[in-house]
Amino acid sequence: MVLEKADGGISADAPVVWRAAKPGTARIVGAPRLPVSAFRRVVNPNVLARLPEEGRGRVYAADVSAFAPAEIPPFGIEGRSGIGYVPRPPVVFMDGRIATLAQWPNEGWLQFAKRVDGGEPMVGGGFTGGAFVFSDRRLGRWDFSRKVWLSGYFCHDWATWAAPAVSWGSENGTNDVVRFQPGYKIPFGVMQGTWGRKERRFRAFNLFEELDSPGEWWLDRERKILYVVPPDGVMSADADVRIAFSAKSLVSARDVANIRFEGLEFSANYGHLAEFHLVNGVTFENCRFSCAVNTALYVKGDGCRISGCEVCECGSGGVSVAGGDRKTLTGAGTIVENCRIRDFGILQRTYAGGVKMDGCGLALKGCEIFNSPHTAVFFHCNDSVLESNDVHHVLLETGDAGAFYTGRDWTTQGNVLRFNYIHDIGRGTTAQEGLDAAVSGTNAMGMYFDDCDCGDEITGNVFENCPRGIMIGGGRDHPVRGNVFLNCRLGLSIDCRGWRWKNWNTKGGGWNLEERAQEFDYTNGVWAARYPRLANIMNDNPREPLYNPVENNTFVNCGEIIKIDEVFKIDSDGTAPGIASRMAPIRNNTVIDTDSAKPAKINPNVASGFRVLNVAPRRPTRNAK
DSSP: OEEOGGGSOSBTTBOEEEEOSSTTOOEEEOSOBOOGGGOEEOOOHHHHHHSOGGGTTTOEEEEOTTTSOSSOOOOOEEEOTTSOEEEOSOEEEETTEEOEESEESSSSOEEEOOEEEOOEEOTTSOEEOOEEEOOOGGGGGSOGGGOEEEEEESSBTTOOEEEEEEEEEEOTTSSEEEEEOTTSEETTTTTSSOBSOSOEEEEEESOGGGOOSTTEEEEETTTTEEEEOOTTSSOOTTOOEEEEOOOSOSEEEESOEEEEEESOEEEEESSOSEEEEEEEEEEEESOEEEEESSOSEEEEEESOEEESOEEEEESSOSEEEEESBTTTTBOOOEEEESOEEESOOSSSOSSOOSEEEEEESEEEESOEEEOOSSOSEEEEEESOEEESOEEESOOSSOOSEEEEEEESOSOOOOEEEESOEEESOSSSSSHHHHHHSOTTSSOEEEEEEETTOOOEEEESOEEESOSEEEEEESOOOOOEESOEEESOSEEEEEEOHHHHOGGGSOSSSSOOHHHHHHTTTTTSHHHHHHOHHHHTGGGSOTTSOOOOOEESOEEESOSEEEEEOGGGOOOTTSOOOSTHHHHOOEESEEEEESOTTSOOBOOGGGGGGEEEEEOOOOOOOOOOO
């Protein structure tokens, strides 16, 4: 459905309203439902022989040629800037969920720790080919002559990719080797400067030979036969199986105003469920968005509101909002509020946030965001407010990442992050597992201000059961005030990567920090007036993390309170010849330990800024008789 300018309302007070005649009864669905009668249990012995033993007797097949294009292209992926991918259409949905392309293992990841070939550099960046050591007899069942697709964290714990492997077996007397097909790009190669643990993770997918688990599917593209294992193991009369071939958005609009959607459900589509560009005054209230391969809801415009909605089962991101004008610092007035956003990043495992914010003057308030392998909120904006959100069980399989993330830009300033509750993050599905099995110690952060990001206020947030509460990665103007850190392995860290790393402001592979700022004429006009310290940054030790006050925070039962780069060292006489004297005050913070046997570690260079209270845990008392 495409909405045009004439479909809009007269004014904000007289919008066009789309709602169900009876609440909860209207659905806008993209993928067609396949008739249950089309499915037959697979009994052909030749086909059964290709299936794993666990799948025999559980697999059903249906002819989908009536729903398919004339020719279905070979299987492939759609890359997302080198840090995530989704499979090209078609995609299958079963009983209200995104079905799983037949894979092994069915849960979790396989690991390898030794590469044979990191891959050949490609023109324009990235690598092709590569090989690693992996021995398991199960691979002998796979037909590598037809390509075996592998997905994984081949280099970094924050970037997934997929590519076909074309061989497996002994090479030159070494252990069994898996070798990728040359010509397919792997952005960071195989273990080419791994960031995170030495062990890399992968899984095989789109394999008929691994079709065995409830909710899995595989498509014979030549014969147009769909094979599925129903979620309950049996194709019931009310089974809901859908297949999406089209990548078009379910509902789209451009240059429209004053439209309101109430109580509708949008579901089952390869493209966006709703995609709105250059709009004004568009509202989604109490709607439900589920089962989209791409970001479920994309709204670019001003004066828009997404309120009380549920967004779930997202192959990529949940909600993406953009608006305002960063060059003039004109706010959009667009808000995402009181929404429940869950189960996202199902296919694109990295850089597919529950919420993505771009522009100026946006707001994210009162939302619950949870259950994802990577980040909850990406924000690249100015003068925006992110407050009173409940974020938990994210970063479940990634590292060097934050539940809230922004980075590598001096100009995204004026944002306020306050009163958020961030808890139980990191690898694992429980708080303790998250703390014990974080990818690399404290490499999952509640809030991550990466690579010299500047100008965000962090006030009154609660970080509980986080491997690391806050990481300020070399930037400045991040006041950290009045926050509470509970049971965090590390409370917060401030490093000096701009001072240590050569690429802080280099072009062609560097961070281009000054060049990005110059695009906004940051030393003049409205930018200089709004951000005076940014306007003077090149005259004020631009590589140093200055003006980051840490004040009035409370740390309860944290393993380490604050981590500071060695460049902050203070001399024994109390003088600070380096950055520490100008960084910002660290003062009036409280540390509470309830276990005297495990006192918190405090960097001695800044210990004067922390008052330590050793409090014995209260023992339960019996009622007097």
